Amino acid sequence: MRPYRNRAEIIRSVKCLKTRLRQIKKRGLSIGFVPTMGALHEGHFSLMRAARRETDKVIISIFVNPLQFGPQDDFQRYPRNTKKDIRLAKSCGVDIVFFPSVRLMYPEGGKTYVDMHALNRSGSGHALTASLCGRSRPGHFQGVMTVVAKLFNLVEPDIAYFGQKDFQQAVIIKKMVADLNMNLKIKVLPIIREADGLAMSSRNNYLSPRERQDALCLYHSLLEARRLIKSGECASGKIIQKMRRKITRVKSARIDYISIVNPETLEDVRRLKRGELVRRGGGKVLVVLAVYIGRTRLIDNMVV
Ligand code: AMP
Numbered sequence: 001m002r003p004y005r006n007r008a009e010i011i012r013s014v015k016c017l018k019t020r021l022r023q024i025k026k027r028g029l030s031i032g033f034v035p036t037m038g039a040l041h042e043g044h045f046s047l048m049r050a051a052r053r054e055t056d057k058v059i060i061s062i063f064v065n066p067l068q069f070g071p072q073d074d075f076q077r078y079p080r081n082t083k084k085d086i087r088l089a090k091s092c093g094v095d096i097v098f099f100p101s102v103r104l105m106y107p108e109g110g111k112t113y114v115d116m117h118a119l120n121r122s123g124s125g126h127a128l129t130a131s132l133c134g135r136s137r138p139g140h141f142q143g144v145m146t147v148v149a150k151l152f153n154l155v156e157p158d159i160a161y162f163g164q165k166d167f168q169q170a171v172i173i174k175k176m177v178a179d180l181n182m183n184l185k186i187k188v189l190p191i192i193r194e195a196d197g198l199a200m201s202s203r204n205n206y207l208s209p210r211e212r213q214d215a216l217c218l219y220h221s222l223l224e225a226r227r228l229i230k231s232g233e234c235a236s237g238k239i240i241q242k243m244r245r246k247i248t249r250v251k252s253a254r255i256d257y258i259s260i261v262n263p264e265t266l267e268d269v270r271r272l273k274r275g276e277l278v279r280r281g282g283g284k285v286l287v288v289l290a291v292y293i294g295r296t297r298l299i300d301n302m303v304v
Helices: 012-027 042-052 082-091 141-155 162-180 202-206 207-212 216-228 236-246
Strands: 009-013 031-036 055-061 097-098 157-161 185-189 255-260 284-293 294-304
Touching: 009 012, 012 097, 012 141, 031 141, 042 055, 042 157, 042 185, 055 082, 055 141, 055 284, 082 097, 082 202, 097 185, 141 185, 157 162, 162 185, 162 284, 162 294, 207 216, 216 236, 216 255, 216 284, 216 294, 236 255, 236 284
Parallel strands: 009 097, 031 055, 031 157, 055 097, 157 185
Antiparallel strands: 255 284, 284 294
């Protein structure tokens, strides 16, 4: 890869950001945006590189968003290493690192939040935010949607990049963008894994060497699910049971949820369909799980 000039700008105020954006837009340049919470790794870099390839100016944000953490969550201990992050972002060709404070993002008196309702206007429906991680982390997606909407308004990107690692988040953001007529494109890129299969995550930093080994049970259970589906198993219950068995063998592991869902609606799929749909390349399901390894909650998924 071509080396980049070492000149990413660090911007901490809305005024500076808007001044730079005016200059960029005046020159007719496109903006690629990668929102992150820092503690950057290859998963984040894959998004930055895609933005580098596809847009003229790459902006990332580093902001550990308190609104998406519950009272029992790890907001205080979430890994923060801004100096290193900025250095790494520069080497991926990032032009601007937007690094706002909590006060800047949430000035006192803020009263507006973005959220999704379970019911549609006819009074029935299923909320993308209510299932899976939304069930075990109430309020989490309201925090995510609110911060992402604010960041979109601040950065005004043409394309924003998200990872499939947070599959539910990506589906929700796409829906928010469509529902609110936001003027940008969302791109979702594949999960980047360690050589042994563990999905890269800032939270992997919490794991002890023993737990790091134990954490492989998430990926191995997904591989088991894929194997079962490919060999013709149609009953989601049976697949989930086998995944459970694999994970409960690991002492430090505690399952939060394992689900097999429709990748668009995130609704449970009880029975997988065979035949015509599959032959035509449709009929995909999302196998998705959240598991505590010790105190660390990890998520992973696979589209099969
Ligand atoms: P985070 O800093 O955890 O909020 O993540 C910022 C963005 O990076 C989100 O869109 C994540 O889905 C994405 N991301 C995190 N881990 C990975 C990974 N292992 N592979 C691909 N994308 C990732």
